[in-house]
Amino acid sequence: MTQTAATTTDAPIRALVVDDSEDDAFLLKAELAQRGVAIDYRRVDSELDMAAALAADDWDLVISDHNMPGFDALAALEVLKRSGRDLPFILHSGHISDQLAISAMYDGVHDVIPKGQYERMVPVIERELRGAAARRAVRQADDRIQQLSYFDKLSKLPNQNLFCTKVSDWLDGALQRGRAVRGALFVIDIDRFLRVNASFGYESGNDIICQISVRLLEVLQSDVVLARLGGDEFGVFVPGIGERASAEVFARWISKVFEAPFMKDGIELFLTPSIGIALVPVDGTQVYDLLMNAETASAQVKRRGGNGFRFYDRTMNAASAERVALEADLRHAVERDELFLEFQPVLEAASGRIVSAEALVRWNHPRLGRVPPDRFIAIADETGLIVEIGDWVLNEAARRCHAWHEAGFTDMNVSVNVSAMQFGQPRLLESVRDTLARTGLRPGCLMLEITESSLMQDAESTAGMLRALRNMGVRISVDDFGTGYSSLSYLKRFPIDVIKIDKSFVRDLCTDEEDAAIVRAIIALAHSMRRSTIAEGVETEAQIELLKRERCEYFQGYYYGRPMAFAQLLERLESQDAPVA
Structure with missing residues (x-):
């Protein structure tokens, strides 16, 4: 939250006061209140208490004395850094040299205010709270950009960009460790999904996509990478699977997700998947090769009527190339x-x-x-x-x-x-x-x-x-x-x-x-x-x-x-x- 002296009716500023004197902490609160800045504070005077307070509650800023028995402001600053919180840190001390003040500012202290100078304290608090709010807004914008860049808006699953990044990181890491790289990438394409959109509308289609996403999340383990690749297509990467038999068992497990009907406005909708499988390292060790090969296998299943799975093999690319050429010629027939x-x-x-x-x-x-x-x-x-x-x-x-x-x-x-x-x-x-x-x-x-x-x-x-x-x-x-x-x-x-x-x-x-x-x-x-x-x-x-x-x-x-x-x-x-x- 952000408060200024002009907003005395707002909720009080939550301040974590690091001081070995309860009297000094209370005096700080009273002096700031007289100047239109209301604070609620908690006083701590040790590393352990400060770390516990930061973990337990939300704070707007930290105001710290410098010299305390067994604890000082620079140690308190380190506790704040370790907590990961981005809070203004104001050093408020009666005994600190100019050289130490400058050094503290270089370390991350936002400002140094001698004790008793409460008039100067007020604008510093206002300035630092505004700065913290601005930094928070930037982080939120960055988080939103990352959400849009890496997550599917509808299903909340990772999108293709994040899927490829995660799989690439895993493949690169396994290669760097010198271990045998084994895994399986599955592409799941929903058969005849356009009929759902055509019959019930796009909102119903979106609802079914969300239902499929929830079911897949429920049955897949945490080490599996799941993503919505786009439209009615999902991607799954399973580290460690190296044999066709194991991948086949996993494909059948995915198929069970579609055995029960999906419900829309009291109507039962039965859907089936076309699943393509590419194995690491047989079908590639780069994510885009694996993805392309699994999609090729999935398309083969779909052309044969769907509701099944198929492993990629190299002859499929030749057939796909021929199909592309035939399509190009057909456009001019x-x-x-x-x-x-x-x-x-x-x-x-x-x-x-x-x-x-x-x-x-x-x-x-x-x-x-x-x-x-x-x-x-x-x-x-x-x-x-x-x-x-x-x-x-x-x-x-x-x-x-x-x-x-x-x-x-x-x-x-x-x-x-x-x-x-x-x-x-x-x-x-x-x-x-x-x-x-x-x-x-x-x-x-x-x-x-x-x-x-x-x-x-x-x-x-x-x-x-x-x-x-x-x-x-x-x-x-x-x-x-x-x-x-x-x-x-x-x-x-x-x-x-x-x-x-x-x-x-x-x-x-x-x-x-x-x-x-x-x-x-x-x-x-x-x-x-x-x-x-x-x-x-x-x-x-x-x-x-x-x-x-x-x-x-x-x-x-x-x-x-x-x-x-x-x-x-x-x-x-x-x-x-x-x-x-």
């Missing part, structure tokens, strides 16, 4: 005219005629040749390129369908897959509207295929988006039905035209009774709600016969044709309408 469409026919069960086709994007890389979709679609999704590519696919598919109409096949429809990222953006409506206007395609001939999981990310926004698309006349199908939520309630709420039965159920339809039962249930459900069904992955006559018995309306699969070029499908359309000789 549209403008360089490297993308093209293939179409897989959809046949009507009753007539056996091709009535529609699913548009599938392909990439003809100038150096690598045809790149499989499972290699570049995932990259497009992660980087956001899927939005630009999706716009191109939509426009090209509509243009090709209109070309079938101009060739005389006016009943042909085309279906286009819409990614979760595309579907979550309002510009999808504008893109569809512009495409229909640009190509002249009738809205009812365009069907957008959306996966179950995409539909359920935000039910309210989904319903609004689907209604807007239906108002344009565009048709909607649920792709991969049965592999996601399979909720009857959303089928009833959402304006859906077609349900596509996932090929995983159709594949073993004739040999697996459970799959057959699921297919029958999906078809019956669709019919009860006046929706049509398309069976994907049809490859055998036996599958066709069974699906016909259950009154599935449309078939799609290799039995009727693999994805093919526009011209090839046009030939198929022409041949099915050719007169029989």
